[in-house]
Amino acid sequence: MRWLSRSYLTLVYLLLYVPIVVLVVFSFNDSRTGYSWGGLSLRWYDSLFNNHAMVQAMWNSLWLALTAATVSTIIGALTALALHRYRFRGKRVLNGMLFVVMMSPEIVLAISLLGLFLLLGLKLGYVSLLLAHVTFCLPFVVITVMARLSGFDERLPEAARDLGASDFTMTRTVLIPVIMPALMAGWLLGFTLSMDDVVVSTFVSGPSYEILPLRIYSMVRVGLKPEVNALGTLLLVFSLVMLMLSQWILSRSKQ
Amino acid sequence: MTKTLLSLSGISKQFDGKTVLDELSLTIDDGEFITLLGPSGCGKTTLLRMMAGFEHPDEGTVTLSGVDITQTPPEHRPLNTVFQNYALFPHMSVFDNVAYGLKMEKRPKAEIAERVEEALAMVQLEDFARRKPHQLSGGQQQRVAIARAVVKRPKMLLLDEPLSALDYKLRRTMQVELKRLQRELGITFVFVTHDQEEALSMSDRIVVLKDGHIQQLGTPREVYERPANVFTARFVGQTNFFPGRVTNIEGERISVDVFGLNRDLNKPSFRVAMKQSLHVLLRPEDIRVLAPDDTEGVAGKIVERNYKGSTLDSMIELEDGSHVMASEFFDEDDPTFDYSIGERVRVSWVDGWEWLLAEEGDEPLTDEEELAADDAEH
Numbered sequence: 001m002r003w004l005s006r007s008y009l010t011l012v013y014l015l016l017y018v019p020i021v022v023l024v025v026f027s028f029n030d031s032r033t034g035y036s037w038g039g040l041s042l043r044w045y046d047s048l049f050n051n052h053a054m055v056q057a058m059w060n061s062l063w064l065a066l067t068a069a070t071v072s073t074i075i076g077a078l079t080a081l082a083l084h085r086y087r088f089r090g091k092r093v094l095n096g097m098l099f100v101v102m103m104s105p106e107i108v109l110a111i112s113l114l115g116l117f118l119l120l121g122l123k124l125g126y127v128s129l130l131l132a133h134v135t136f137c138l139p140f141v142v143i144t145v146m147a148r149l150s151g152f153d154e155r156l157p158e159a160a161r162d163l164g165a166s167d168f169t170m171t172r173t174v175l176i177p178v179i180m181p182a183l184m185a186g187w188l189l190g191f192t193l194s195m196d197d198v199v200v201s202t203f204v205s206g207p208s209y210e211i212l213p214l215r216i217y218s219m220v221r222v223g224l225k226p227e228v229n230a231l232g233t234l235l236l237v238f239s240l241v242m243l244m245l246s247q248w249i250l251s252r253s254k255q
Numbered sequence: 256m257t258k259t260l261l262s263l264s265g266i267s268k269q270f271d272g273k274t275v276l277d278e279l280s281l282t283i284d285d286g287e288f289i290t291l292l293g294p295s296g297c298g299k300t301t302l303l304r305m306m307a308g309f310e311h312p313d314e315g316t317v318t319l320s321g322v323d324i325t326q327t328p329p330e331h332r333p334l335n336t337v338f339q340n341y342a343l344f345p346h347m348s349v350f351d352n353v354a355y356g357l358k359m360e361k362r363p364k365a366e367i368a369e370r371v372e373e374a375l376a377m378v379q380l381e382d383f384a385r386r387k388p389h390q391l392s393g394g395q396q397q398r399v400a401i402a403r404a405v406v407k408r409p410k411m412l413l414l415d416e417p418l419s420a421l422d423y424k425l426r427r428t429m430q431v432e433l434k435r436l437q438r439e440l441g442i443t444f445v446f447v448t449h450d451q452e453e454a455l456s457m458s459d460r461i462v463v464l465k466d467g468h469i470q471q472l473g474t475p476r477e478v479y480e481r482p483a484n485v486f487t488a489r490f491v492g493q494t495n496f497f498p499g500r501v502t503n504i505e506g507e508r509i510s511v512d513v514f515g516l517n518r519d520l521n522k523p524s525f526r527v528a529m530k531q532s533l534h535v536l537l538r539p540e541d542i543r544v545l546a547p548d549d550t551e552g553v554a555g556k557i558v559e560r561n562y563k564g565s566t567l568d569s570m571i572e573l574e575d576g577s578h579v580m581a582s583e584f585f586d587e588d589d590p591t592f593d594y595s596i597g598e599r600v601r602v603s604w605v606d607g608w609e610w611l612l613a614e615e616g617d618e619p620l621t622d623e624e625e626l627a628a629d630d631a632e633h
Contacts, residue, residue: 155342158309161329162336163407164359173355177346 020236027229044230051227054215061195061212064126068133069190075134076141076190077183081175083142084149098139109136110203117204124206132204133197137190144189148182181249188246192239260285260411260443261306266315268301268467275301276312277467283411283445288437290446292454293464294490299447302464303413306445307336319410330359335404336413340420341396343388349375349399350384356407374406377436394425401436411443418453430457451491455479463487479538485615488536495542495579497535499611501527511535511611514553514573516603523611536610539568539582545601552603555579557594569594571602 027045031038048054083095101109113132122128156178160170176183198213205214212231219228262282268275276298283289291299304310305317308329317325324332335356343352353374357367375381378398388396397417404412414433418426434457437444448454454461455475463470463478463486471483482488488496502517503510509522513535520535527533545552558578559570571579579602585592594600 153340153342155338155340156344158307158329159336159338159342159344159403160355161309162307162334163356163403164330165355166330169359174344178344180346 023229023232024236026226027233029226029229032226044226045234048227048230048234053210054227054231057210057212057215060126060209064129064133064209064211065191065194068130068137068194069187071130072134072137072141072190073183073187076138076186077145077179079138080142080145080149084146084152098142101136102139102143106136106197106199110200113200114203123208124204125208128204128206129201129209129211132200133190133194136197136200137193140189140193141186144186145179145182148179152178184249185246188242192242195235257284257287259283260320262318263302263305264316264318266302266305266312266317268298268305268310268312275467276305278315279467279469280315281462281469281472283443286441286443287459288434288444288446288457290448290454290458290461291464292448292451292461292491293470294449297464298467299449299464300415303336303415303445303447306411307334307413308332333407333409334411334413335407335409336415337397337400337404337417339416341388341400343396343399343403345388347387348384349380349386349388349391352388352399353403353406356403360407370406371402374402377405377439378402378432393421394429397421397429398432401433405436405440405442409442411445412437414444414446416447416449419448419450426453433457455491461491463490465490481610482536482612485534485612488534488610488612493539493580495537495539497537499533499535501529501531501533504529514575514577516553518606518609520609520611521607523613525611525613527613532614534612534614536612537604537608539580540566540584541604541608542579542581542583543603543605544569544571544581544583545603547599547601549601549603552601555600555602557596557598557600560594560596562593567593571600573602 028040028042029038030041030043083091110132113128113135117124117128117131122131156174157170160174161167165173196213198217201211201214202217205211216228216231219225259282262280264280266276266279279298279302281302291302293299301310305312308324308327308331311326315325316323319332319334344355347355350371353371354367357370362370371384372381375384378401380395380398380402383391383395383399388399391399397420400417417433418429421429430453433444433446446454446457455478458475460473461475461478462472463483465486471478471487473481473483478487478491482491482494485496488494497513499511499513501509502512504522504527507522508519509527511518511520511533523533543552547554553573555571555573557569558572561568563582566582566584568580568582571581573579581602583592
């Protein structure tokens with residue numbers, strides 16, 4: 001039994017990690033074809049950074065993810081606070097509607113957003129992408145922050161008021177610091193979601209603002225270039241760093 | 256001459272159509288230790304929150320030193336609260352927690368440091384200033400909460416069941432400590448509890464509350480020895496209720512028939528009529544348990560005995576089936592005295608130790624009150 005469970009686990013992890021390892025290894029491959037080993041080299045990284053369109057798409061994606069995550073964190077945190085703090089008509093409906101956005105197929109969201117933007121006469125580009133990304137990031141941020149707020153001691157704001165803090169000062173000195181880990185977690189979640197979105201972005205992006213996932217997608221359609229491996233490795237390192245950063249922030253806040 | 260610090264007059268409050276406080280009036284004197292005692296849902300916490308400014312009455316006014324503060328928000332009231340679960344700011348050190356109120360007053364840094372240190376010294380936590388709340392024990396967190404509230408030198412300290420989360424022994428220690436603090440600071444303490452023992456041992460005055468009404472207001476001794484009604488008698492301490500019937504009234508004395516015994520008692524303060532039924536109240540420690548061949552008292556048998564260390568508590572079943580609680584101290588003559596279950600005894604009491612109450616359409620305790628009363632005994 002023990003042998004069985006071990007080999008099962010090994011198999012699961014192999015399936016998870018072999019593709020990633022292959023990608024990383026082949027990003028350092030000197031061979032032009034992706035299937036044979038031609039020695040170590042950094043040439044694909046070199047060609048990646050000399051590919052102007054690619055670098056531009058990378059920056060675009062980063063900027064988009066950064067702004068979308070920030071905007072959705074701000075709106076999401078305020079929404080979560082309102083849902084948590086106040087009792088009003090339709091609160092349950094609003095709460096449920098968040099889940100609808102989260103659970104509905106991305107393609108549906110994409111089509112409806114495109115329809116909306118066309119209707120509004122909005123030029124497809126950065127702004128349409130930002131609006132779309134904020135839309136699908138929002139429920140995740142709200143739910144993350146709400147989870148933190150549900151464990152929040154209602155007496156804390158009262159204690160602050162009791163000691164002479166105005167509502168605003170209380171929010172600044174007590175509420176926000178206490179829910180900070182959730183804000184960061186929500187932000188990181190939004191950032192990652194925005195960073196690797198393909199479906200919605202395909203519909204709402206325009207030629208003026210090309211982003212990384214779409215660029216990769218179009219590259220791969222022509223044929224798998226080793227450059228893509230290098231890019232994938234960079235993205236992998238980047239997400240690992242982000243992950244460690246978020247873990248570090250969370251563990252520090254628990255102290 | 257005591258002077259009034261805070262007064263509540265005609266306070267009413269409803270939550271979702273349910274009346275929590277009903278035209279309640281109360282004045283609190285400067286420097287006293289006053290306790291709001293009652294079962295859960297009696298309105299004691301709402302009353303305290305109204306003093307703090309977290310709730311506003313639907314009707315009535317709250318005045319502090321003669322100034323109407325009914326609508327004043329909590330941050331502008333010179334009162335501070337110690338919360339039930341302490342409500343320490345988890346992201347701040349002990350020092351920053353205590354300093355918070357002074358920072359809000361925009362005091363100079365040096366003064367803040369000095370006063371925080373002073374407050375921490377008062378609760379014996381000087382060495383813990385740099386710790387975070389979660390690194391402290393429950394008792395220490397409690398003391399930080401007190402330091403944080405008194406550092407602002409409030410006119411009044413409001414304590415919302417501050418000891419309920421502590422274990423029995425620590426609670427006793429904190430009770431003594433709170434009394435000491437109150438004496439040293441000379442601040443008025445308003446203390447909310449459902450623990451009658453705590454209320455009796457700490458307070459100058461006790462306000463017994465039920466269903467948003469004050470049942471009794473008096474010193475611990477008055478409340479315990481001369482309860483104003485059946486509820487107070489049942490809620491504060493344990494009491495035997497003996498059914499009595501007035502058989503004779505003569506001047507300041509009345510004769511009452513209790514279990515077939517005819518006892519001459521002092522006439523109570525309420526009006527009595529011949530043949531009237533009334534309650535004869537006796538605390539377990541007022542009961543005398545006599546030998547079965549004694550001529551005095553009512554016959555019964557022991558159905559339960561509990562060794563309590565300093566006392567031997569027993570339950571005696573009388574011949575008519577009613578039960579009597581007795582609590583007897585061990586004395587030097589007979590340190591090994593004990594009862595066996597089923598032992599026959601007679602029950603009596605010393606004249607004058609009883610307390611009479613009129614029958615009041617006799618509502619039995621609701622389950623919740625029963626629970627709260629039980630809870631309070633432990």
